[in-house]
Amino acid sequence: MIRRACLLGVERPGMKSGEAESLLDELEELASNLGIGMGLRKIVRIREPQAAFLLGTGKVKEVLEEVAREECDSIIFDEELTPAQQRNWEREAGGKILVIDRQEIILDIFNSRASTKEASLQVELARLEYMLPRMKRAWSHLDRQRGGGAVQRDAGETQLEMDQRLIRTRISRLKTELKDVVRHRETQRKQRMKVPLPSAAIVGYTNAGKSSLLNRLTGADVLAADKLFATLDPTTRRMELPSGQPMLVTDTVGFVRRLPHRLVEAFKATLEEAIVSTFLIHVVDASSPEAEAHFKTTISVLKELGADMKNTITVFNKIDRGIDGLNEAELRHDHPEAIFISARTGEGIDRLLDKCEQMLREFGQAMTLLIPHDRYDLIGKLHQAGAVRSEEAQDEGVLIQGTIPTRLLDMVKEFSTNG
Template identity: 45%
Template sequence: MDIEQISGNDDPTIKGKQIHDIDTERQRAILLVLVPSTEDRVHGKSRGEELEALVETMGARPVFTLVIPLREPNSATLIGSGKVAEVKTLIDTHESDLIVFDRTISPRVQRNLEKELECCVIDRDEVILQIFADRAATKEAVLQVELARLEYSMPRLTRMWTGLSRQQGGVKGNKGEGEQQLELDRRQIKEKLVLLKDQLKKVKQQRTVQRSQRENSNIPTGAIVGYTNSGKSSLLNALSQAGVLVENKLFATLDPTTRMVKLPGGVEILLSDTVGFISDLPHDLIESFKSTLEEAKFADFLIIVCDASHPDMLGSYATTVAVLEELGCTGKPAIVMINKMDAVHDEFAVARLKSMYSTVVETSVLHAQGLDVLLDQISKTLHELCPVSFYLIPNSRYDLVAHIRRSGQILTIEYLDAGIKISARILERFQSPLVNFRLEDE
C-alpha cells in the first residue's frame, strides 16, 4: 500500500480547552485517511479535508495528512506492520505526538498502535466527542456529552491502565493491583452513567414541557437543519436578529435556539436552529443528543440548508436526509435551500440538487441574497400546511369557535339556522376536535 501525501499544514495552533488527557494546545497531529478499494481517491481526499477541519476545531495542529489505500485490514493494527513502521518514521520527522484516524477503530487496535508508536492514537469519534465537550454550554448539552464520552470510554479503560493491567503480588485467588483498579473504574463509570441518565431525564422532561407549550400555540414552527457549518445559525440571525454564535468552525452550535420570525404580510412563525449533522456521527452522540435533534421532529416544516461551497454537497445532503429519517422526520414539508451561492464548488452538484425538487431556493446569507425568496417560499409552505377548510359548527358549540380562533385564522364566519359556518386556516395538529364538523371544501 502506497501512502500519498495530501497536505502538510503548519498553521499556528488553534487554542482549545484540554479534554481528558489530550493536551490539544501542544499536540501536532498526523491524520490517517484509510481508503478501501471500493472508494475513489476524490472521496477519500474530501474525507481527509473534513477530518483536518475537525481536528483544527478540536484545537490540535494538523501537520500532515495521509491517504492509505486499505486492501486487507490487519486485525492487530488495521494498517499492517510495514505501515506502522512508516508512520513511526513520520512521527519522528514531524515531531508529532498525536495520530488521528478518519474512521472508528477498535479499543484493541488503539492499544496496539499506542504501544508500537509510543504516541497517542485516537479516532474520528473521539475527535467529535472532544469538540462537543468543548462547546457544550447548557446543562443538557454538558450532561449529554459526558454521557456519550463515558459510554465511549468503557471498553477503552485498559488503554489507560496498561501499566497495571497484569495481576501483581497477593496470594492465590486475590486480584492484582491493575485488575482491582480496572474493576474500580468500571464500577465508578457505571454508577456515574446511572446518575447522568437520571439527571438527563429530568432535564429532558423540562424540555418536553417547553416543547408542549409551543405545540399548544397556534404559531407554526420550523426547524433549520443541515450539515455542520452550512450556515444555519447565520440564517437564523439574518431572519430574526437572534444573535446566535456564528463561527467558521464545525459544530459551532450544539444547543437549539428558537426565535420569532415575521413573514411578509405579518404572519409570525417560530424558527429553531439545530446542531449540525455530519457523516458517521458517533452512535452514542446521536442517542445522547436525540432530544436536541428532535426539535426537527416536532417542527411543522423544515428548512434543509445545503452548502454550495462544500466539496461533496450532495453527500452532505444525503447525510442530512439519513439523519432526518432516523429521527422519524420523513414526510414532513421541507424547503431545500442552497446557501453560499457566492462560492460554489461544484456547479453540477447544484444543478443535480435543483433537478431533484421543483423548488430550490438559492441564497447567500453572508451577502443577504435570496432571503426574500426564502420567506416567500415559507409563506407558500404554510398555506399548504394550513389549507382553507370549511366547518359547520352547531350553535351550542361556541367552544369550538373559540378553539378555531385560538388555534388558527378565521377567514369568514356566517351565522345560519343550521349552525355557524366558518372558513379558516388551521394547523393539522389542532383539527382533531373539528373532524366531525368539517364540510367538503367549497
C-alpha cells in the same frame, strides 16, 4: 496536549475518487478547531481491514517511521479504531505516540462547545460511553490492587475495575438525568402546543449556515460563528410569514460525516425537535465542493432519527460566496425543487418564505370569517391558535382573516364568507 499530529486516512475498495482526501480535509478542519497542529497527512490504501492494527504490519512500520521523522506526537485516524487497535498502535510505538480517532476529536469539540446543562450532560454521556471500553489502555500501568482511598473498593477489585464501576454508575445517573431533560422538553412542547403554531426545524451539515438563516428569518441574535458545531443546543424563535401566519423556527445541531453513533443517541433529546416539527428546512452549503455528500449525510442521520420522510424544503445557502458553474448546474439538476439563497445578504429569502407558506397550507387553510358577537369564545380560540391575521368589528359580527388550523375548521366553517 497534542502539539503536532499525523492525520491518517484509509482508502478502502469501492470508495469514490477523492473521497478519502475529502474526508481527511474535514478531519484537518475538525482537529484545527481544537488547536492541533498538523505535521503530516497520509492516506493508506487497504484491501481489507486487519484486526490488530486496521492496517497491515508493513504499513504500520512505514507510518511510524514517517511519524518519527516528522516529529509528530500523535496519530489521528479518520477511521474508527477499536480499543485493542489503539493499544496495539501505542505499544508498537513504544508508548511515545498518542493514537486517537475521528470519534474522539468530534467528542472533544462537542465538549468544548457545550454551554448548557443539557448539552453538557449529553456530551459527558457520549464521552464516558466511548471511554469505558478504552479504560484498560488508560490504566494498564495501574493494574494493581489499591489499598485504602476515599472510594470504597470491593474485595479483590483492581484500580481498573473500580474505575470502570464508577464510570458505569455515572453513565446510569446521566441517563436518568437526561430522561428528566426529555420530560422537561416534552412539558415545554405541550405548553407551546396550547398555542398550536406550526414549526420548522432547520437541519443540515455543520457550518452550513443554519444559525445565520434563523437570524435572517426571525431577527434573532443566535451565535452564528464560522466554525464546526457552533450550535449544540436547540434555539426556537417565533416569526411571521408574509401572510401574517406565525410560525416557530428551531435551529438544531449540525451533522457531519462519520458522526459517532453514540452522539446521535446522546443528542436524541435535542434532535427530536426535527422529528416533531411541521416540516424541515434542510440547509446545504452550496459553496462547498462536497455539497452533495453533505446533503446525503444529513439525510442519513435524519433516517436514523425517523425524520427522513417529513415534508422538507431543501435550501442551498452561501451563494454569495460564489459557486463553481459545473457544481451549481449539477445541484440544480439533481434538486430541481431546491431554493438557492444567501442567509448573509438575504438573496432568495423571499422565495424561501413563499415555500414555507406553501408548506403550511397543509397545516391550515386561509379563510375569511364573520363570527357573531356572541361567539367570542371562538374568537379567543382563534387568537390562541395564532390564526388571526386581521379582525374588524362590524354590525353583524367580527370579520376575521387568517389561516385556520385544520383542527378548528369544523368549528368555524359555518362562519366562512369564502362560500
